[in-house]
Amino acid sequence: MAHPIRTTLWYLLLTAGAILTLLPFGWMVLTSLQPAATTLTATMTWLPKSLQWLNYWHVWQAAPFARYCLNSLLVTVATTAGELFTSLLAAFAFTHLRFYGQRWLFALMVALMLVPSELLLIPNFITLAHLHWVNTYAGLIVPWLASPFMLVALHQAFKAQPQTLYLAARLDGASDWQYLWHVLVPINRPIITAVALLQVIGSWNAFMWPLIVTNADALRTLPVGLMTFTSDQGTNYPLLMAASVCVILPLFILYLACQKYLILGVTASRLKG
Amino acid sequence: MLNQTPTAKSTLKALLYLAPLLVLTAVFILWPLLNAFLISLYTKYNYYTGHVGALGWANFGYLWHDPAFHLATRNTLLLVLIAMPVSVALALAIALGINQIPRLAGFFQTVYFLPFVTSTVAIGLVWNWIFRLDGGLLNRLLSLLHIPAIDWLNDPHYSLGALILVCIWQGLGFNIILFLAGLNHIDHRFARAAKLDGASDWQRFTNVTWPLLMPITILVIVNTSITNFKVFDQVYALFHGAAGPGDADLTLMVYLYQKFYVENQMAVAAACGVVLFLCVSALTLITVGYFHHRQRQLGGR
Numbered sequence: 001m002a003h004p005i006r007t008t009l010w011y012l013l014l015t016a017g018a019i020l021t022l023l024p025f026g027w028m029v030l031t032s033l034q035p036a037a038t039t040l041t042a043t044m045t046w047l048p049k050s051l052q053w054l055n056y057w058h059v060w061q062a063a064p065f066a067r068y069c070l071n072s073l074l075v076t077v078a079t080t081a082g083e084l085f086t087s088l089l090a091a092f093a094f095t096h097l098r099f100y101g102q103r104w105l106f107a108l109m110v111a112l113m114l115v116p117s118e119l120l121l122i123p124n125f126i127t128l129a130h131l132h133w134v135n136t137y138a139g140l141i142v143p144w145l146a147s148p149f150m151l152v153a154l155h156q157a158f159k160a161q162p163q164t165l166y167l168a169a170r171l172d173g174a175s176d177w178q179y180l181w182h183v184l185v186p187i188n189r190p191i192i193t194a195v196a197l198l199q200v201i202g203s204w205n206a207f208m209w210p211l212i213v214t215n216a217d218a219l220r221t222l223p224v225g226l227m228t229f230t231s232d233q234g235t236n237y238p239l240l241m242a243a244s245v246c247v248i249l250p251l252f253i254l255y256l257a258c259q260k261y262l263i264l265g266v267t268a269s270r271l272k273g
Numbered sequence: 274m275l276n277q278t279p280t281a282k283s284t285l286k287a288l289l290y291l292a293p294l295l296v297l298t299a300v301f302i303l304w305p306l307l308n309a310f311l312i313s314l315y316t317k318y319n320y321y322t323g324h325v326g327a328l329g330w331a332n333f334g335y336l337w338h339d340p341a342f343h344l345a346t347r348n349t350l351l352l353v354l355i356a357m358p359v360s361v362a363l364a365l366a367i368a369l370g371i372n373q374i375p376r377l378a379g380f381f382q383t384v385y386f387l388p389f390v391t392s393t394v395a396i397g398l399v400w401n402w403i404f405r406l407d408g409g410l411l412n413r414l415l416s417l418l419h420i421p422a423i424d425w426l427n428d429p430h431y432s433l434g435a436l437i438l439v440c441i442w443q444g445l446g447f448n449i450i451l452f453l454a455g456l457n458h459i460d461h462r463f464a465r466a467a468k469l470d471g472a473s474d475w476q477r478f479t480n481v482t483w484p485l486l487m488p489i490t491i492l493v494i495v496n497t498s499i500t501n502f503k504v505f506d507q508v509y510a511l512f513h514g515a516a517g518p519g520d521a522d523l524t525l526m527v528y529l530y531q532k533f534y535v536e537n538q539m540a541v542a543a544a545c546g547v548v549l550f551l552c553v554s555a556l557t558l559i560t561v562g563y564f565h566h567r568q569r570q571l572g573g574r
Contacts, residue, residue: 006373007373007374007375010370010373010374011374011377013366013367013370014367014370014371014374014377014381017363017367017385018381018384018385020442021384021385021387021388021442021445021446022384022387023410024396024399024400024403024442025387025396025399027399027402027403027410028396028399031402085293086293086294086297087294089290089291089293089294090290090291090293090294090295092290093287093290093291094291097283097286097287097290098277098278098279098280098283098284098287099279099283099284099286099287099288099291100279100284102279102287105291109298112298112302112303112306114554114557115302115306115550116499116503116549116550116553118503118526118529118546118549118550119305119306119309119546119547119549119550120301120302120305120306120309121529121533121546122309122312122533122539122542122543122546123304123305123306123308123309123312123543124301124305125533126308126312126320126539127300127301127304127305142297142301143301144301145293145297145301146294146297146298146301146302148298148302151294176286176290201389201390204392205391205392205393205394207392207393207394207505207506207509208505208506208526208530211509212533212534222392222395223392223393223394223395223506224394226392226394226395226398227394227509227510227513227514230398230513231513237402237408240398240402241398241399241402243395244392244395244396244398244399247392247394247395248391248392248395248396251390251391251392252387252390252391254390255386255387255390256383259383259386262386262390263382263386263450263454266447266450266451266454267450267451267454
């Protein structure tokens with residue numbers, strides 16, 4: 001580069017920012033390995049002599065933590081899969097089939113993207129109460145299975161496919177159903193993975209809705225369970241931090257494995273919308 | 274099949290594909306959308322008996338006179354007005370930096386995006402422990418600089434600042450990714466042409482990069498503002514379910530939650546939701562309108 005000094009300054013700035021970004025994670029991991037009593041005293045050493053890996057074992061034994069984990073996994077997988085199913089079918093209909101009211105129905109779905117889910121919180125809770133779905137998996141999952149955002153993202157991808165491909169498949173005797181699942185979905189795997197990843201992150205980290213529709217330990221998801229863990233454990237920070245690591249780590253691993261899809265999803269959904 | 278006019282048969286077939294989405298949308302988005310406005314007009318609403326008085330503006334009147342609502346509005350506006358500009362400026366600087374350096378760009382991008390995939394509640398609890406008076410990381414670091422310890426979470430002078438810091442930290446990565454995508458879209462020939470014409474780096478930024486980046490910048494501004502308008506998880510985790518010392522961190526969403534879930538005043542909470550929705554919509558419309566206006570000024574592309 002022509003300006004070594006400027007490049008060095010950029011590196012310094014970026015490194016400082018990266019350290020500040022990573023600081024909370026580092027503090028979390030360090031604390032999670034401390035003996036329980038030391039954290040609140042000034043004598044706590046930054047790196048304890050004997051790392052308390054057992055803290056992680058205690059987390060799994062304390063509270064129904066494994067249950068929270070299972071619930072989070074179930075809710076995340078079911079929400080993402082269900083949302084993909086409804087959106088894929090609808091995106092196919094909007095791009096490859098013709099029906100009355102097609103244009104205004106799509107315009108409606110685009111407009112619904114702007115509705116903040118916070119506004120729907122109270123009426124949806126009342127609907128759930130009428131259905132007796134409070135404190136059920138259905139209550140955690142079903143209200144999120146329709147996503148205008150995912151529909152519009154898939155619609156853009158499907159619309160970009162050449163019509164000749166569809167006509168060729170039809171001439172070869174493929175039904176619409178076969179074309180969707182055996183041609184359209186495999187071709188568009190990157191964008192489908194991307195929107196699915198965004199939903200996985202959203203569901204796994206969701207807090208307000210699970211907080212409101214569950215009040216039984218058996219149904220709590222990880223973030224809600226973590227909050228109850230706080231009151232149970234008082235100021236036992238090593239255990240609390242170990243629990244936080246358990247909540248954060250799965251998505252870290254997923255992110256590092258699928259980074260390019262995730263960034264594709266973020267940019268594709270926001271730039272064109 | 275394509276480019277045909279619809280028939281009854283093709284419509285029926287399409288409806289089969291659309292049915293799951295349409296039914297769910299009707300029940301869980303469209304109906305509650307209308308219902309949210311309706312509930313906000315209920316007076317003397319008793320959720321348990323389903324009793325509703327006449328429809329009226331009483332709930333909005335309640336908000337108008339409720340000091341707690343004023344406080345929540347003030348805090349939310351402060352949060353947005355401080356966190357948004359700082360976040361946008363930092364994200365732009367970091368994205369420009371990542372775009373300039375010859376090596377490690379991917380590494381920095383990965384690091385800066387980590388908070389986006391992090392559970393707000395889990396890291397909020399970590400922040401709570403960082404800000405603690407006794408033993409927290411921040412005060413430990415301050416003591417190295419011989420600065421007396423500050424009770425970040427219990428001193429109303431500092432607690433909103435602590436919340437703002439957490440919000441900036443969490444939202445930064447997303448904005449950086451958007452700016453990076455915007456920078457990649459800019460044609461490098463513009464910058465090169467400006468360089469040949471003898472423009473300095475700063476001139477190239479203000480006259481070439483910045484105007485071309487304007488659409489993305491507006492998107493980032495709208496997005497950051499909306500996200501910070503709706504802050505809830507951070508407050509809940511940071512103050513263990515409370516709204517900060519003396520409600521110093523009461524935001525509109527926390528107010529809505531308290532009315533709805535704690536005090537069972539559903540209609541008032543719904544009215545608060547409507548106010549929130551109108552604020553966010555107005556914000557979006559104004560910025561998007563401004564964006565279109567500018568596009569037309571620039572000749573439209």
